[in-house]
Each structure stands twice: as structure tokens, then as C-alpha cells.
Amino acid sequence: xxxxxxxxxxxxxxxxxxxxxxxxxxxxxxxxxxxxxxxxxxxxxxxxxxxxxxxxxxxxxxxxxxxxxxxxxxxxxxxxxxxxxxxxxxxxxxxxxxxxxxxxxxxxxxxxxxxxxxxxxxxxxxxxxxxxxxxxxxxxxxxxxxxxxxxxxxxxxxxxxxxxxxxxxxxxxxxxxxxxxxxxxxxxxxxxxxxxxxxxxxxxxxxxxxxxxxxxxxxxxxxxxxxxxxxxxxxxxxxxxxxxxxxxxxxxxxxxxxxxx
Amino acid sequence: xxxxxxxxxxxxxxxxxxxxxxxxxxxxxxxxxxxxxxxxxxxxxxxxxxxxxxxxxxxxxxxxxxxxxxxxxxxxxxxxxxxxxxxxxxxxxxxxxxxxxxxxxxxxxxxxxxxxxxxxxxxxxxxxxxxxxxxxxxxxxxxxxxxxxxxxxxxxxxxxxxxxxxxxxxxxxxxxxxxxxxxxxxxxxxxxxxxxxxxxxxxxxxxxxxxxxxxxxxxxxxxxxxxxxxxxxxxxxxxxxxxxxxxx
Numbered sequence: 001x002x003x004x005x006x007x008x009x010x011x012x013x014x015x016x017x018x019x020x021x022x023x024x025x026x027x028x029x030x031x032x033x034x035x036x037x038x039x040x041x042x043x044x045x046x047x048x049x050x051x052x053x054x055x056x057x058x059x060x061x062x063x064x065x066x067x068x069x070x071x072x073x074x075x076x077x078x079x080x081x082x083x084x085x086x087x088x089x090x091x092x093x094x095x096x097x098x099x100x101x102x103x104x105x106x107x108x109x110x111x112x113x114x115x116x117x118x119x120x121x122x123x124x125x126x127x128x129x130x131x132x133x134x135x136x137x138x139x140x141x142x143x144x145x146x147x148x149x150x151x152x153x154x155x156x157x158x159x160x161x162x163x164x165x166x167x168x169x170x171x172x173x174x175x176x177x178x179x180x181x182x183x184x185x186x187x188x189x190x191x192x193x194x195x196x197x198x199x200x201x202x203x204x205x206x207x208x209x210x211x212x213x214x215x216x217x218x219x220x221x222x223x224x225x226x227x228x229x230x231x232x233x234x235x236x237x238x239x240x241x242x243x244x245x246x247x248x249x250x251x252x253x254x255x256x257x258x259x260x261x
Numbered sequence: 262x263x264x265x266x267x268x269x270x271x272x273x274x275x276x277x278x279x280x281x282x283x284x285x286x287x288x289x290x291x292x293x294x295x296x297x298x299x300x301x302x303x304x305x306x307x308x309x310x311x312x313x314x315x316x317x318x319x320x321x322x323x324x325x326x327x328x329x330x331x332x333x334x335x336x337x338x339x340x341x342x343x344x345x346x347x348x349x350x351x352x353x354x355x356x357x358x359x360x361x362x363x364x365x366x367x368x369x370x371x372x373x374x375x376x377x378x379x380x381x382x383x384x385x386x387x388x389x390x391x392x393x394x395x396x397x398x399x400x401x402x403x404x405x406x407x408x409x410x411x412x413x414x415x416x417x418x419x420x421x422x423x424x425x426x427x428x429x430x431x432x433x434x435x436x437x438x439x440x441x442x443x444x445x446x447x448x449x450x451x452x453x454x455x456x457x458x459x460x461x462x463x464x465x466x467x468x469x470x471x472x473x474x475x476x477x478x479x480x481x482x483x484x485x486x487x488x489x490x491x492x493x494x495x496x497x498x499x500x501x502x503x504x505x506x507x508x509x
Contacts, residue, residue: 011345097268104485112466192358196448214364233356
């Protein structure tokens with residue numbers, strides 16, 4: 001049993017380290033072409049160099065700032081609309097056409113429209129990145145509200161919970177697991193669109209770094225950018241899971257079910 | 262029904278505001294103008310070939326991802342050592358937006374369909390692998406033990422118990438994977454490819470052809486809607502015994 005657990009711990013780490021070692025060796029032995037697959041040590045060197053020359057931190061900061069802004073732009077109205085449409089059938093019917101018309105289109109395609117109407121600047125990019133996650137969060141929140149046991153709500157109303165107290169003590173905790181699923185999926189989608197937006201229209205940010213490296217064929221910079229985006233993705237999702245576990249420890253359901261097994 | 266009325270009302274309002282000039286018709290041409298452009302472009306223009314290019318890329322990307330992802334996910338679910346070895350790569354690469362791989366793919370494979378399709382395919386692949394092996398590892402052990410005690414081994418165990426039990430999760434993975442592949446394919450077209458609906462929207466942006474842009478958006482919307490709603494319906498019919506309420 002102990003052995004099995006130790007293997008469960010060690011194998012993934014050995015697997016990663018092993019691949020990096022083989023990669024490093026294969027480049028040295030000229031099995032992999034260095035111009036296409038620079039060795040991990042070379043990528044690391046390039047990263048420290050980019051960091052020292054001052055460019056890298058700015059790219060990371062720009063992407064993180066946009067990610068946070070876009071997520072907030074999606075999450076706050078998303079939860080509000082979700083609660084509303086979860087509670088009222090009329091609100092749901094009014095919201096449905098937007099879901100049918102706007103949600104199915106990959107939101108990167110709204111960038112031209114947003115850029116034309118709002119002009120240059122950060123707002124159109126953040127807004128475009130927020131569209132799809134807004135819908136994901138609103139739909140999940142509404143689902144969460146409707147998942148709340150009816151007698152629970154009725155009992156709360158019966159005992160005098162109305163307005164804000166009903167919201168704080170019953171609706172929000174009840175819907176929270178679903179809201180968190182919406183947040184988690186929404187964050188992932190925000191990151192996808194953000195990287196694409198940065199690739200086409202930004203000077204700063206990890207997506208912009210990738211695109212600029214492509215234009216001048218700096219393969220090492222590209223790997224640095226990819227490694228940082230992957231790290232950002234892992235940090236966001238695992239950090240989010242940790243928060244979700246603290247917030248809804250009682251819930252084993254959907255907040256967990258889309259987590260990686 | 263109410264939704265249809267609300268939708269039509271919104272279109273009517275848009276038409277009025279655009280005609281009156283409250284909405285800048287340069288950016289928001291009236292829906293009737295968009296409709297006329299859509300019909301003209303679809304019958305005589307290049308809308309149909311661009312839509313075909315997008316659909317071809319999407320089906321290639323999704324087909325390859327499903328062919329690789331489902332068997333690999335099943336194998337990872339059933340073989341623990343394989344899971345332990347591959348898990349760190351899945352964990353590291355799943356949250357990475359695959360559109361970020363496009364520049365590298367274009368260097369490795371050249372600027373062409375291989376790189377474009379592969380970027381979309383990788384997006385779907387990780388989602389499919391993850392949901393498939395999640396579906397296998399989350400099977401109630403009691404089910405497997407019962408099957409075992411009744412003599413199900415090997416292929417019978419796989420076909421009668423493992424596969425049906427994992428199927429809901431596999432189908433969810435395929436559905437989410439297809440949706441994500443559409444997002445990446447459109448992004449690839451928007452950034453790098455010279456054909457497809459994503460490129461059409463990009464070109465309309467550069468030439469300020471708003472009616473053409475909305476026409477392309479409408480076609481993408483229909484494709485997207487068919488994917489999200491259509492597959493959800495299909496999933497519900499295939500898994501009639503299961504109640505699925507998933508929106509993500």
C-alpha cells in the first residue's frame with residue numbers, strides 16, 4: 001500500500017524530469033534539431049535573459065491584469081443575471097434570445113466590432129474576453145439556483161427570510177457549487193480568448209510575445225512564452241480548485257465533478 | 262415562443278435604430294441589409310467556400326482528436342502506470358490555450374493546413390482524454406465487482422460495464438471538445454489562415470465591411486448553435502437513462 005502510494009507520487013515527477021532529460025540529451029546528440037527544439041536548459045537561459053532585460057515581467061503583468069479584468073467583467077454581471085434568470089421565468093425568457101444569438105459565436109469574432117465601436121485601448125479586449133465566460137457563469141448560476149431544494153427556500157421564507165437575507169443565507173450558498181463551476185470553466189475560456197486577442201492586437205502580453213517571436217522566428221522566446229502561459233493556466237486552475245474546496249467543503253457534487261479526476 | 266418574439270423585437274429595434282442613425286449604420290447595418298448580403302454572398306459570393314473550409318478543418322480536427330483521445334483516455338483509465346506517466350503532461354497542457362501553440366506549429370510544420378488543423382485538434386484532444394479517463398476512474402467499484410463476480414472478464418467486462426458506465430462522461434468530453442475545437446479553429450483562421458469564416462470576419466474588419474462581417478457572424482452562430490444544442494440533444498437521446506443538466 002505504502003509502496004503503491006509512493007509510486008503514485010514519484011511516477012509523475014520522474015516522468016516529467018525524465019522527458020526533460022531525454023529532450024536535453026537528444027538535442028546534444030543532434031537527434032532533435034536545436035533550431036526547432038531548443039534544449040530545456042537553453043529555454044531556461046533565454047527566460048532569465050528576457051527577464052533580466054526587463055521585457056518578460058511586463059508581458060506577464062499585462063496578461064494577468066487583462067485576465068483579472070475580463071474575469072471580473074464576466075463574473076459580476078454573470079452571477080447577477082444568473083440569480084435573476086434562475087429565480088424568474090420571465091427573466092429567463094428575456095435572456096434566452098441573447099443566449100441563442102450571442103453565446104454560440106466564439107467571442108474572438110466580436111473583437112472587430114468592439115474595436116470599431118469602442119476605439120483603441122484595453123476595454124474592447126477585456127470586453128471580448130468576457131463575453132463567453134459571462135454566459136457560462138450566468139447559465140451555471142441559474143442552474144445552481146434552480147437546483148436548490150424548493151422546501152428549503154419555502155422554509156426560509158416561512159421563517160421570515162426575505163430580500164437580502166434570503167439571498168445571503170439561502171440562494172447564494174445553495175447555488176455556490178454551480179457558480180464555482182461556472183467560474184472555473186469561464187476562467188479557462190477567458191484565457192483562450194485572451195491569448196488569441198493578444199496575438200492579433202496587443203503589443204504587450206504573453207500572446208503578443210508569442211506572435212512577435214513568430215514574426216521574427218525566435219523559437220526560444222516562443223518556448224518561454226508557452227511555458228509561462230502553461231504555468232499561468234496550471235496556477236489559475238489549481239489555485240481555483242483550492243479556493244473551491246475551502247468555500248464548499250460540504251459539496252461533493254458538480255464543483256468536483258468537472259475537476260480533473 | 263416568448264424567446265422568438267423577444268428575438269424578433271430586438272432585431273426590429275436594431276433595424277429602426279440603425280435606419281434612424283442612432284446606431285451607426287457603418288458599424289451596425291440594419292438586419293435587412295445583413296440578410297440581403299448574407300443571401301447574395303451565400304449564393305454567388307465566397308461565403309459558402311469559406312464556411313466549407315471552416316467545417317472541413319473542424320471535422321478533421323475533431324475526428325482525429327476523437328480517434329486518438331477516446332482510446333487513449335480509456336487506456337489511461339484502465340492502466341494505472343500509464344495514467345501516472347501521462348498525468349503530468351495532461352495536467353500541464355490541458356489548461357494551456359492551444360491557440361498559443363499555433364506559432365510553434367507553423368514553424369515546425371510550415372504555414373498550412375497541418376498546423377491549422379493540429380491546433381484545433383489538440384484543443385479537443387485534451388478535453389476528450391480528460392473526460393474519458395475521468396469517466397472510467399469514477400465508475401462505482403461495486404459495478405465492477407458485481408460484473409466480476411458474475412464472470413465478466415476482459416472484453417465482456419469492458420463492453421458490458423466499463424464502456425456504458427463511462428459513456429456519459431465520454432460524450433460530454435466529445436461535446437465540450439467539439440465546442441473548444443470550434444473556438445480554436447476560428448481563432449486560427451482569424452490570426453493566420455487565409456480562408457474560413459474566422460478569416461472572413463478578420464478581412465471584413467480590415468475593409469470595414471460591416472454587413473459582410475455580420476453575415477459571417479450569423480453563419481458561425483448557426484454552426485455554434487448546432488454544435489452546442491444539437492449535441493446536447495443527441496447526448497440526451499443516447500443516454501435516455503441519465504438526467505444530464507450540464508451547461509459548461
